[in-house]
Amino acid sequence: MSIRNNNNRLVNPAAAAALDKFKLEVAQELNISNDYQSGYWGNMTSRECGSVGGEMVKRMIQHYEDNVASQQQ
Template sequence: MSIRNNSNRLLNPVAKEAMDKFKLEVAEGLNISNDYKSGYWGNLTSRECGSVGGEMVKRMIQDYENKIANQQ
């Protein structure tokens, strides 16, 4: 069962599982992983869902910046 229920498509189909795993990892760090794992997000606020997405973007940017800094 996939956590992704939207119509966004990833360019690499293999990345879907990795992104789902990453999403659960971030949700766990924000102490809302049990609600995410259930697959039903009706009990989550928009703020909680947004905080997971925001944290994912923050970590991806940080990782990219670190990679660039290590190349120089």
């Protein structure tokens, strides 16, 4: 067996609180069940967690693209 590496470290640890807040905002906007508000996501389905993560990535990419486009103008 191999030892599992955890590569889910933030590049900027100071951003952890902002990302947690962002995750809660996205979950609320997607009308995910209120179980996420406790901070424990273990009761959530994989589909719900994936929806939140996917939407977060989608919005981060959109934000980056908007910034790049505005710098090139």
